[in-house]
Amino acid sequence: xxxxxxxxxxxxxxxxxxxxxxxxxxxxxxxxxxxxxxxxxxxxxxxxxxxxxxxxxxxxxxxxxxxxxxxxxxxxxxxxxxxxxxxxxxxxxxxxxxxxxxxxxxxxxxxxxxxxxxxxxxxxxxxxxxxxxxxxxxxxxxxxxxxxxxxxxxxxxxxxxxxxxxxxxxxxxxxxxxxxxxxxxxxxxxxxxxxxxxxxxxxxxxxxxxxxxxxxxxxxxxxxxxxxxxxxxxxxxxxxxxxxxxxxxxxxxxxxxxxxxxxxxxxxxxxxxxxxxxxxxxxxxxxxxxxxxxxxxxxxxxxxxxxxxxxxxxxxxxxxxxxxxxxxxxxxxxxxxxxxxxxxxxxxxxxxxxxxxxxxxxxxxxxxxxxxxxxxxxxxxxxxxxxxxxxxxxxxxxxxxxxxxxx
Amino acid sequence: xxxxxxxxxxxxxxxxxxxxxxxxxxxxxxxxxxxxxxxxxxxxxxxxxxxxxxxxxxxxxxxxxxxxxxxxxxxxxxxxxx
Numbered sequence: 001x002x003x004x005x006x007x008x009x010x011x012x013x014x015x016x017x018x019x020x021x022x023x024x025x026x027x028x029x030x031x032x033x034x035x036x037x038x039x040x041x042x043x044x045x046x047x048x049x050x051x052x053x054x055x056x057x058x059x060x061x062x063x064x065x066x067x068x069x070x071x072x073x074x075x076x077x078x079x080x081x082x083x084x085x086x087x088x089x090x091x092x093x094x095x096x097x098x099x100x101x102x103x104x105x106x107x108x109x110x111x112x113x114x115x116x117x118x119x120x121x122x123x124x125x126x127x128x129x130x131x132x133x134x135x136x137x138x139x140x141x142x143x144x145x146x147x148x149x150x151x152x153x154x155x156x157x158x159x160x161x162x163x164x165x166x167x168x169x170x171x172x173x174x175x176x177x178x179x180x181x182x183x184x185x186x187x188x189x190x191x192x193x194x195x196x197x198x199x200x201x202x203x204x205x206x207x208x209x210x211x212x213x214x215x216x217x218x219x220x221x222x223x224x225x226x227x228x229x230x231x232x233x234x235x236x237x238x239x240x241x242x243x244x245x246x247x248x249x250x251x252x253x254x255x256x257x258x259x260x261x262x263x264x265x266x267x268x269x270x271x272x273x274x275x276x277x278x279x280x281x282x283x284x285x286x287x288x289x290x291x292x293x294x295x296x297x298x299x300x301x302x303x304x305x306x307x308x309x310x311x312x313x314x315x316x317x318x319x320x321x322x323x324x325x326x327x328x329x330x331x332x333x334x335x336x337x338x339x340x341x342x343x344x345x346x347x348x349x350x351x352x353x354x355x356x357x358x359x360x361x362x363x364x365x366x367x368x369x370x371x372x373x374x375x376x377x378x379x380x381x382x383x384x385x386x387x388x389x390x391x392x393x394x395x396x397x398x399x400x401x402x403x404x405x406x407x
Numbered sequence: 408x409x410x411x412x413x414x415x416x417x418x419x420x421x422x423x424x425x426x427x428x429x430x431x432x433x434x435x436x437x438x439x440x441x442x443x444x445x446x447x448x449x450x451x452x453x454x455x456x457x458x459x460x461x462x463x464x465x466x467x468x469x470x471x472x473x474x475x476x477x478x479x480x481x482x483x484x485x486x487x488x489x
Binding site: 062063064067124126127128129130131 | 426445450451453454457458
């Protein structure tokens with residue numbers, strides 16, 4: 001079967017608008033979390049959020065390309081531009097070859113709210129305009145990018161809650177491995193706004209450590225009190241090794257394994273068995289054993305139950321010999337539909353620059369997390385292969401194994 | 408509103424809101440072929456015209472509107488009948 005490699009990466013993140021800035025932030029342990037007073041005025045229990053400025057696309061894209069794109073589509077466009085450039089892919093290549101897109105996304109709240117507000121006010125749908133329908137759909141990102149880049153291959157959005165970005169990479173991996181596509185633009189995008197997170201805040205799921213925003217996201221720490229919503233977009237170019245070799249593409253890493261599972265229990269509370277099975281499956285599909293993994297990028301979102309159960313699942317698979325573990329959500333917050341893709345980028349940057357980014361804000365373990373081998377500071381490390389976890393509402397689990405390029 | 412003002416405002420909206428290049432604006436220009444206004448752009452024009460002239464364009468009346476001059480004449484007629 002075909003081997004699958006990563007030939008380009010691009011990121012638009014709360015810790016950096018490009019790979020170089022993100023790498024610096026990871027090395028420095030720099031947080032992208034702020035306190036947003038507007039959310040407090042609206043009635044949020046927690047006003048904490050990641051933040052990233054809106055890209056300016058007027059002058060870069062024509063009106064028709066911009067009008068159907070919501071904010072997360074704009075983030076995804078920026079991330080994809082960087083990824084394609086790094087991969088050495090120009091428009092001519094995409095015109096002449098079948099390139100696909102599988103992007104993770106699971107909401108598009110603002111366009112729905114705005115278009116219905118117009119309808120309620122005007123009582124006339126003729127005043128809604130042409131853009132909102134395309135902005136409103138979950139598939140808005142893959143829809144828009146496939147038109148902007150004139151793509152001719154596979155084209156849909158993967159929705160799996162907070163595992164969306166990871167599953168998008170996993171499905172892309174499987175399609176290329178099977179020889180059905182040579183190149184797929186994979187990624188994850190997440191809108192940042194109050195409209196998409198209000199009903200999540202309603203679950204009391206967010207941290208209320210509002211006095212210290214950069215310390216609020218504290219995965220695995222005893223005093224963690226909830227997640228911090230965040231967002232942006234991350235794109236990876238997945239390609240068959242043969243295609244990459246033929247065009248002399250840079251090979252950043254290899255996608256070695258993809259494991260998945262479903263918990264079959266609670267809609268929001270994770271269990272141990274589901275994540276453990278996903279990790280086992282990823283090792284099996286990679287033909288690797290636990291000791292082949294040099295680093296684990298945990299899903300850990302800074303919730304009591306979630307982090308605790310993931311720690312137990314990791315210990316179940318890796319035992320006392322476990323490699324270093326960290327959750328980059330300590331810096332970025334929970335990037336939700338973007339997270340699975342962005343965390344593979346963060347971890348690949350670590351792997352290719354010989355360091356492990358810290359799980360910041362960790363001060364004390366609790367009973368569940370004491371078993372972990374946590375990297376709480378930036379740690380020099382030669383990573384041969386890493387495992388990246390992403391788990392989502394509904395009990396959807398995704399584990400990816402990425403290994404160093406060696407061809 | 409005078410006809411010249413209506414035409415001038417339509418032109419400004421086409422350039423600023425629909426982002427048509429100013430050089431392409433001419434009364435004889437074909438809306439679809441020369442100005443590249445497609446069906447989705449017409450949907451946005453409905454909104455723009457309503458907000459700026461208080462005129463609700465009707466989709467069924469668009470079939471006979473081919474050139475920019477046809478469009479000027481239609482809006483002028485609708486503004487005057489309001």
